[in-house]
Amino acid sequence: MSHCRKRCKRQLIKVARYFYRFLTGTLTQDSIEDDFELSTVCHRPEGLEKLQEQTKFTKKELQVLYRGFKNECPSGVVNEDTFKIIYSQFFPQGDSSTYAHFLFEAFDTNKNGSVSFEDFVIGLSIILRGTINDRLNWAFNLYDLNKDGCITKEEMLDIMKSIYDMMGKYTYPCMQEDAPREHVENFFQKMDRNNDGVVTIDEFIESCQKDENIMQSMQLFDNVI
Amino acid sequence: MAAGVAAWLPFARAAAIGWMPVANLPMPVAPTEKNKCQDELIILNVSGRRFQTWRNTLDRYPDTLLGSSEKEFFFNEETREYFFDRDPDVFRSILNFYRTGKLHYPRYECISAYDEELAFFGIIPEIISDCCYEEYKDRKRENAERLMDDNEDGKDSKLPNMTFRETMWRAFENPHTSTMALVFYYVTGFFIAISVITNVVETVPCGSMPNQRDIPCGERYTVAFFCMDTACVMIFTVEYLMRLFAAPSRYRFMRSVMSIIDVVAILPYYIGLVMTNNEDVSGAFVTLRVFRVFRIFKFSRHSQGLRILGYTLKSCASELGFLLFSLTMAIIIFATVMFYAEKGSASSKFTSIPASFWYTIVTMTTLGYGDMVPKTIAGKIFGSICSLSGVLVIALPVPVIVSNFSRIYHQNQRADKRRAQKMQKARLTRMRISKTGSSNAFLHSKRNGMPNQALELPSSTGDERHLNKTTSIIESQHHHLLHCLEKTTNHEFVDEQLFEQSYLESGLQSFPSRSPSLSSREGVTGTCCSRRAKKSSQPTNAAHTHPHTHPHTHNLQELSAIHIQCGEQQTLNTSRSSLNMMPDEAGLNCKSSSQVTTAIISIPTPPNNNSPNSPEAPSNPPCNSSVGVVKVSAL
Numbered sequence: 001m002s003h004c005r006k007r008c009k010r011q012l013i014k015v016a017r018y019f020y021r022f023l024t025g026t027l028t029q030d031s032i033e034d035d036f037e038l039s040t041v042c043h044r045p046e047g048l049e050k051l052q053e054q055t056k057f058t059k060k061e062l063q064v065l066y067r068g069f070k071n072e073c074p075s076g077v078v079n080e081d082t083f084k085i086i087y088s089q090f091f092p093q094g095d096s097s098t099y100a101h102f103l104f105e106a107f108d109t110n111k112n113g114s115v116s117f118e119d120f121v122i123g124l125s126i127i128l129r130g131t132i133n134d135r136l137n138w139a140f141n142l143y144d145l146n147k148d149g150c151i152t153k154e155e156m157l158d159i160m161k162s163i164y165d166m167m168g169k170y171t172y173p174c175m176q177e178d179a180p181r182e183h184v185e186n187f188f189q190k191m192d193r194n195n196d197g198v199v200t201i202d203e204f205i206e207s208c209q210k211d212e213n214i215m216q217s218m219q220l221f222d223n224v225i
Numbered sequence: 226m227a228a229g230v231a232a233w234l235p236f237a238r239a240a241a242i243g244w245m246p247v248a249n250l251p252m253p254v255a256p257t258e259k260n261k262c263q264d265e266l267i268i269l270n271v272s273g274r275r276f277q278t279w280r281n282t283l284d285r286y287p288d289t290l291l292g293s294s295e296k297e298f299f300f301n302e303e304t305r306e307y308f309f310d311r312d313p314d315v316f317r318s319i320l321n322f323y324r325t326g327k328l329h330y331p332r333y334e335c336i337s338a339y340d341e342e343l344a345f346f347g348i349i350p351e352i353i354s355d356c357c358y359e360e361y362k363d364r365k366r367e368n369a370e371r372l373m374d375d376n377e378d379g380k381d382s383k384l385p386n387m388t389f390r391e392t393m394w395r396a397f398e399n400p401h402t403s404t405m406a407l408v409f410y411y412v413t414g415f416f417i418a419i420s421v422i423t424n425v426v427e428t429v430p431c432g433s434m435p436n437q438r439d440i441p442c443g444e445r446y447t448v449a450f451f452c453m454d455t456a457c458v459m460i461f462t463v464e465y466l467m468r469l470f471a472a473p474s475r476y477r478f479m480r481s482v483m484s485i486i487d488v489v490a491i492l493p494y495y496i497g498l499v500m501t502n503n504e505d506v507s508g509a510f511v512t513l514r515v516f517r518v519f520r521i522f523k524f525s526r527h528s529q530g531l532r533i534l535g536y537t538l539k540s541c542a543s544e545l546g547f548l549l550f551s552l553t554m555a556i557i558i559f560a561t562v563m564f565y566a567e568k569g570s571a572s573s574k575f576t577s578i579p580a581s582f583w584y585t586i587v588t589m590t591t592l593g594y595g596d597m598v599p600k601t602i603a604g605k606i607f608g609s610i611c612s613l614s615g616v617l618v619i620a621l622p623v624p625v626i627v628s629n630f631s632r633i634y635h636q637n638q639r640a641d642k643r644r645a646q647k648m649q650k651a652r653l654t655r656m657r658i659s660k661t662g663s664s665n666a667f668l669h670s671k672r673n674g675m676p677n678q679a680l681e682l683p684s685s686t687g688d689e690r691h692l693n694k695t696t697s698i699i700e701s702q703h704h705h706l707l708h709c710l711e712k713t714t715n716h717e718f719v720d721e722q723l724f725e726q727s728y729l730e731s732g733l734q735s736f737p738s739r740s741p742s743l744s745s746r747e748g749v750t751g752t753c754c755s756r757r758a759k760k761s762s763q764p765t766n767a768a769h770t771h772p773h774t775h776p777h778t779h780n781l782q783e784l785s786a787i788h789i790q791c792g793e794q795q796t797l798n799t800s801r802s803s804l805n806m807m808p809d810e811a812g813l814n815c816k817s818s819s820q821v822t823t824a825i826i827s828i829p830t831p832p833n834n835n836s837p838n839s840p841e842a843p844s845n846p847p848c849n850s851s852v853g854v855v856k857v858s859a860l
Contacts, residue, residue, distance in 0.1 A: 064264060068232020090237045090703065091710075092660075093718055103240050120236070127239040135242060142243050156247075163244060164714050170724040171716040179714070187247050208246055217245040217252040220709075224255075225235040 043076035045117040054118070055125035061225055062121065069117055077114040080104050094168030102162060106142040128225055132218050136205050150198040156184045231285050231699050238706050244713035253708045256701040268306035269320070274313040275306070282323050287697045289347040291323065315342040322348065330357040336364040351655045393471035410527070413464055417523050420457040423450060424517050458494045461487065461520075482535075483526060490520040530634075537630040544629075548622040552589070555618055559585045559611040566604040573600065589615025668720050 021027045045051065051062055070076070072086055080101065087100040107115045107123045126138050141147070145155045160180040167175065191199045191207045208214045245252070267283070269276040269291075286292040301308045309316070315334060319342065322328040330339065330353050343350055353361050387395070396406035427450055430439030443450050465487045472478035493513040525531040538545065560581035567575040574597045575581045584597040588611050599608045711717050719727070 060264075064232070065235070071232060086233050087237065087240070090234070090706065099240075099243070103243070124236060124239050127242050128235070136246070139242050139246050143246075159243070160247065163247070163710070164716075166710060167714055167716055167718065170719050170721055171714075172719045172724065172727055173716060174724070174728060175716060179716075183247065183249075183714075186249065204246070213248065213251045214246055217248065217709075218242075220245075220252055220255050221239060221242065223257065224238045 043116050045076070051118065051121060055121050056129035057121065057125060057225075065121060065124070065225075066117060069120060077116050078120070079114050083115065091166045091168075093170060094166040096162075096166045098158075098162035098165055102142060102145070102159060105145070106138070124225075128221050132209075132215065133205065135218050135221065136208050137201070140201050140204050150200045151204070152198050153184060153188060156187060156199075157181060160184050160187075231281070234699060234702055234706075238702065241706060241709050244709060248709075248713040250712045250715060252712055253705060255705050256698070269316075270301070270304070270306045270308045271311055271313045271316045272309070274316075276316065276320055278320065278323070284697055284699065285323060285326075286348075287700065291319075291346060292697075293347075295347075311345065312338065312342060315339055319343070319346050319348065322352075327354040328352050328357075329354060330361040332360060336361070336368050340365075349655070349659065351652055351659070390471050391473070393467065394473060397468055397471060409464075413460065414524070414527050416457050416460045417520055417527075419453065420461075420517075420520050423453050423457075424520075454494065457520075458491050461491045461523075465491070483523075486519055486522045486525075489516055490523060493517055533634050534630070537626065537633050540633065541626045541629050544622045544625045548619070551618050555589065555611075555614060556582055556585045559589070559607065559614075562607050563599065563604060563611070566607050567599055567601055570600045570604070575599075575604075585611060588612045590619065591616060668718060 018027075045066070048059060048062060051057075052059060055062070057065070069078075072078075073082055078086075083104045084097045084100040087103070088096045090096070104115065107119050109119055109122070123138070126134050130138070140151070143151045143155060143159055145158065157180060160183050164175065164180050164183075169175070188197075188199065190211070191203055193203045193207070208218075264279050264281050266277050267280050269278070283291045283296075290296055296307055299307045299309055314331075315338065318329050318331055328348065340350065350361065395402055396409070400406045400410035427443035428441050431442040431445060465484070468484070468487075469475060469478060478484055493516045496513055525535060560578050563584060564575050564578045564581045567573045567581075575584065581597075587594050587597075588608060591612060593612075599605050707718065
């Protein structure tokens with residue numbers, strides 16, 4: 001009973017306050033505080049020297065990279081949406097959001113939902129300045145969506161679909177619906193040595209090293225920056 | 226590609242590592258940077274004020290002055306800086322455009338000065354960002370109108386070869402052009418006034434018969450009034466027929482408001498002439514005379530202010546509608562309340578709810594005739610609430626109408642809204658073209674550069690110079706990236722027309738094997754990748770989820786098709802890079818409205834996923850593809 005009375009009293013006070021504000025014209029107060037999200041998550045990277053040690057980039061390269069990074073992400077970290085938007089600017093004809101999502105997962109090594117400049121630059125260092133084995137490792141890490149050490153057909157299919165999505169609609173020849181699946185079958189035939197339905201890291205690296213095309217294309221990254 | 230993210234291109238290229246292990250074909254050769262110069266600061270001296278920026282920042286927009294090699298013309302050897310003899314204040318916003326990717330229009334700048342600077346630096350005004358675009362367009366429109374006003378005063382001189390009809394029409398529309406027109410103008414005005422006055426005086430009681438009540442003048446001097454009426458109608462009819470004759474588009478003239486008013490003004494007279502015999506419809510005939518008052522609207526040809534008023538009411542139609550609607554709602558509510566409040570009272574005038582409508586209207590508009598007053602206390606309370614709310618409801622939309630009127634009056638009543646809509650469409654078209662320019666740039670460079678890349682020869686210096694002139698480093702790297710993606714998925718990017726055309730070709734080829742009934746059964750949605758996605762902002766482009774299987778005929782030979790594109794679809798490569806192209810390219814990129822390109826489509830070697838495909842014998846037949854696309858295909 002007293003519970004009800006307390007609630008009634010609270011409601012009455014609220015109504016009285018409302019009427020007071022109604023009469024004095026201060027009904028809609030500027031709720032300044034509500035609009036401010038806590039978007040002031042600012043992250044500063046570690047010093048230039050430390051990054052030079054951790055990566056294989058020169059000072060100038062790090063500077064250029066950071067300037068570009070900071071331009072798009074003034075707060076110092078990239079979240080997934082910004083990542084997707086940036087990546088999609090390079091592929092105007094298709095939908096690159098799924099592939100960007102996988103990339104984001106691969107770059108975000110500590111799984112906190114945002115990529116800081118260190119993560120970014122460390123990932124780039126492996127791809128652009130690492131050995132061929134490092135690069136293949138990184139690629140395997142990208143494909144292995146659940147990070148369990150082996151690539152299943154479903155994971156590969158997801159990746160393949162995301163790549164094909166980037167092509168968009170206007171392609172020649174016209175995109176068939178099972179093109180990704182065909183491609184995945186192809187891939188597994190080539191990579192899966194023991195035919196157990198998954199590709200482990202060793203099978204992957206071994207098969208890639210035997211493939212001329214892949215070896216050659218891995219060397220493309222030597223002079224990207 | 227948005228140049229603002231040019232700095233992320235290395236990242237995008239690095240991310241291509243995900244495609245390499247799955248690709249079946251070898252990747253194309255990467256473009257090498259000839260002069261791998263480090264990023265350097267360049268100094269831009271604009272009338273003494275020095276701006277500094279990275280060279281890369283300026284390279285983001287290669288089809289502007291600062292981004293292309295055109296700025297070398299302004300390079301000052303002694304001081305090692307680029308000197309521009311232009312306004313430094315406007316240059317600030319231009320340089321900020323390079324830095325942030327957004328072009329802003331400073332409000333204090335004169336619009337024509339700003340336009341000149343933009344034109345000098347090769348930036349199209351359409352990319353002004355949305356925050357400043359409305360302001361820019363408004364100022365531009367005002368400026369244009371001011372210029373037009375100045376020009377119109379000097380335009381009254383008679384053009385040499387006008388036909389008699391055109392002269393007449395001009396005379397009708399602008400009475401100041403000739404004395405005859407002026408005379409005609411005043412005569413018609415006079416007769417309109419006469420007609421209106423006679424209509425009014427007709428009903429005044431003048432004099433009385435000895436034994437009866439006053440009779441109106443119209444019945445006393447019937448003949449005189451009839452003659453006057455006839456004369457006026459004669460003049461109006463002649464005027465209407467002359468206008469009809471002189472109008473450049475008779476059909477449009479007949480539909481215009483003024484001509485409808487003319488017709489309505491003179492029609493009662495003729496109907497009256499026809500119907501005098503028939504006594505039954507004379508009652509209707511009397512009501513028809515009411516329409517004679519429409520003659521007063523003919524004055525709007527003579528008065529600019531009346532036209533403005535009419536246009537204002539038309540443009541405020543939504544506010545008026547709202548006013549009416551809210552009034553109706555309030556009337557119904559209060560009438561109901563008053564009726565039930567006054568129900569108890571003995572000799573109440575509020576006999577029904579519709580009867581209370583009258584009270585409510587009179588009270589809400591603060592007229593207060595006093596023929597119906599509430600007598601109960603409840604009635605009085607609600608009556609006072611009614612009058613208070615009436616003031617509010619009416620006072621709210623009125624200032625909108627007033628401000629509209631003043632705005633239009635000051636702008637002299639042009640059809641800005643129609644023009645603004647047209648401009649909006651044109652602006653969107655231009656922006657779309659420049660945006661799709663990026664994706665089409667890749668396709669174009671493919672067509673231009675593919676022979677070079679296919680040969681994989683270190684091209685002769687001439688070609689290399691040509692390539693370097695046409696595409697900046699960033700663009701060539703971006704194109705290489707897209708090329709890698711093509712190789713990975715074994716499909717090629719094409720633009721919309723080639724896509725449809727190739728589909729049409731393959732559809733025609735396999736058509737004989739299909740029965741027509743199948744194709745009609747499948748219906749319109751049988752198109753492969755059917756939904757026509759607009760070439761709009763690509764980040765929001767939904768992934769095409771279920772393309773229908775396409776009856777591939779991998780045995781197509783090399784087609785060469787000549788297709789005619791209309792000028793708008795053509796990428797407006799009126800950029801500087803295209804101006805530097807070799808002559809045969811320039812010949813193709815002619816800026817005339819139609820353009821003929823030769824497209825050579827070569828089929829890649831059938832992928833090994835062909836064999837499992839053919840037994841499936843795709844169930845979806847080819848369908849009639851798009852309409853409205855004109856292709857001339859020559860094999």
